[in-house]
Amino acid sequence: xxxxxxxxxxxxxxxxxxxxxxxxxxxxxxxxxxxxxxxxxxxxxxxxxxxxxxxxxxxxxxxxxxxxxxxxxxxxxxxxxxxxxxxxxxxxxxxxxxxxxxxxxxxxxxxxxxxxxxxxxxxxxx
Numbered sequence: 365x366x367x368x369x370x371x372x373x374x375x376x377x378x379x380x381x382x383x384x385x386x387x388x389x390x391x392x393x394x395x396x397x398x399x400x401x402x403x404x405x406x407x408x409x410x411x412x413x414x415x416x417x418x419x420x421x422x423x424x425x426x427x428x429x430x431x432x433x434x435x436x437x438x439x440x441x442x443x444x445x446x447x448x449x450x451x452x453x454x455x456x457x458x459x460x461x462x463x464x465x466x467x468x469x470x471x472x473x474x475x476x477x478x479x480x481x482x483x484x485x486x487x488x489x490x
Contacts, residue, residue, distance in 0.1 A: 366391055368479055396418070398460065399469075407456075412424065
């Protein structure tokens with residue numbers, strides 16, 4: 365089992381920045397990929413960015429490419445999401461997710477990820 369705990373959510377003005385953190389614990393050697401998602405009230409969960417634990421390769425959704433950056437500290441089992449140039453439409457609950465090495469995953473399909481944190485709220489005001 366893997367446990368994920370997010371932190372760093374806050375209320376900010378449009379144009380501001382935030383860095384979200386995700387701490388993984390438990391059987392972390394089983395994790396192949398980690399990702400960040402968000403969900404606004406009444407909306408579907410949206411995949412934002414992912415990272416391969418083994419080589420740090422990253423990928424992004426078009427909605428955040430160029431504004432958000434995913435990174436990791438492998439030895440500390442930490443994953444981060446640096447969010448710049450925030451917009452009011454970025455307001456949502458943000459979730460960290462993880463999937464085992466053998467799983468085929470895509471951020472377009474949240475149900476391909478096995479483990480989820482409890483979420484951290486980001487609110488961007490205009």
